[in-house]
Amino acid sequence: MRELDLPGIGKHGVEQSFSAGDTVRYGLDGSVRTDIKYRDGRTSAAPIRAIWDLKTGRARLASKRVGELRDAVGVDGIVPVIELHIDRSITVKNHMFYNFIIGAAHA
Known part of the structure; x- marks a missing residue:
């Protein structure tokens, strides 16, 4: 991911x-x-717009962990925390901690 230097993620967003x-x-x-964190721009001062958390095996992104991520990064519940799992798809944890399936990821 770092080598791709994607807009909003860059080399330091991983x-x-x-x-x-x-x-x-x-x-x-x-x-x-x-x-992975996504910013609304390339600078470190740009607002964080999303956080991705990769999971493997049976691991799941718990509500407690979503809160820990948001607190540590310094964002509120409006910023989605997105669980990426190779087998189960992509799940967005929104400000109310509801799960919304928004797509599927397959190897």
């Missing part, structure tokens, strides 16, 4: 660690790491 809304050193104790 596996970034956060604490209290600030970016911190990768793996810093007590920090929360996003798999």
Whole structure:
């Protein structure tokens, strides 16, 4: 993903660690790491518009984890947290924590 340098994600939007809304050193104790974050622009000051969390096997994105991601990144419930799973499809966790299937991802 980093090498693709996609608009809104760039090279720094992949596996970034956060604490209290600030970016911190990768793996810093007590920090929360996003798999992918999408910004409304290329600068680090651009608003975050979505967070993607990749899951494998039987793992699921729980409501508690959605809250942890949003709190660490410093966004509110309007910013969707999107679960990406190779077998189960794509699920958006919206501000009310309802699940909406928006597509399917297959290998």
